[in-house]
Amino acid sequence: MTTPDHPTPTPQPPVPAAKDRIYRSPMALVAGVLLLVIVGWLGFDALFRGHGRTQWLALAGMILLFPLVIAFTLRPAVFAGDDRLRIRNPFRVISVPWGEIATLRSSFSNEVVAKSGTKYQLWAIPVSLRARKKVERRQARAASDAARGGRSQRVRPVGMNLGGIGGLGGFGGGADADAGSPARADMDQAMADLREIHERRGEAEAAQGEISVRWAYEVAGPALAGAVVLAILLARG
Template sequence: MTSPQQPEPSTDSDRVFRSPAGMAGGAVLLGLIAWIVVDAVVRGEGRTPWLALAGALLAVPVVVAFTFRPAVFAGEDRIRIRNPFRTIVLPWGSVADVRASYSSEIFTQDGSKYQLWAIPVSLRKRKAAARRQAQAAYDDPHGTTSVHADVSDAKSRIAPADQTIADLRELAERRSSAAEAQGAPQIRWAYEVLAPAVAGAVLLAVLLATG
């Protein structure tokens, strides 16, 4: 269900999840765009500077949307999912499941599904975790390791995205019946990203059409 209400801001108690690799890639892309635009403005002739500026107006919001914007804020009462072009607020009572297959996804009681862009699944890390689990089973085939074994060592045998999803699933199950965690999903489009991107696309199309 779509609601015009503004999502609640994160609090100090929220757990925040982002993709460091995605943010690093975004910084590189923004640097490349800046270099191209400056070069076009300084050395370009005729319509070239305007085309570069229009292209940047289109590209920068899109790059920011897919690299810096994605984040997941998990609080005691709800989860706020900031995806490239939408922000979804789900009270834990409305969450049916949280899964990670080829991507991280959250399902609501009404059957809706939302992707968690800020928690990308790495098949390479998942395979590495599987190898560590197989090695641990080989080293201790009868499960005789002490119950006091280091928990952090056990978590190291799980891919980071899978561990995060497991933590979110546990939080959803624990808080699903809490009175404070009830309510309907709220969805808001990220017009602050969409508006400049659309403006850049229109300006670029006009410049190309009138060239």
């Protein structure tokens, strides 16, 4: 029996699980939507305005192209959870516990290398040499502006330094103007985030297990069916 001196403890609500971090390519999403619009526009136009064989070719082409466009643009994503990394590539879904990852490597493509030596490419995090060069140019420009600002501050007479008035920077912008600029390209920053999670969770007991690979038959099946129908129509002339 509960007494006033010993009240029954109130049960605490369960702590919600942390949401996965999701990494996707914005450019791939935009390109995918545009390609779907173009394929749909041309396909439906041929389907409703064409005659005879043209309609069948348009239908088979759309059945083939729609899944492929979705697979290579809208589908790829990387989900980083506390226990495992889930990689959704065009035709496969790979679930890799953090403890089974040997390294995350960036060269001409971003890859996960398992302890067994198997490599899995991260389609959702492509390497962009153009983005890297853009960030390098921005950093070089910021360093040059900072150097010029430092020299001008050394020769500026007392009372002419505007840096302390209302938080204004120097005339050249200086380093403060680019203080909020990213130190890495977006995709390189994503890989840095994944490496940080791997270092932090790689030895956790919950982050151990086996790698699982599942083929995306929901994408490959329709594409294969469209390819077969299209090949039959073209072969029959």
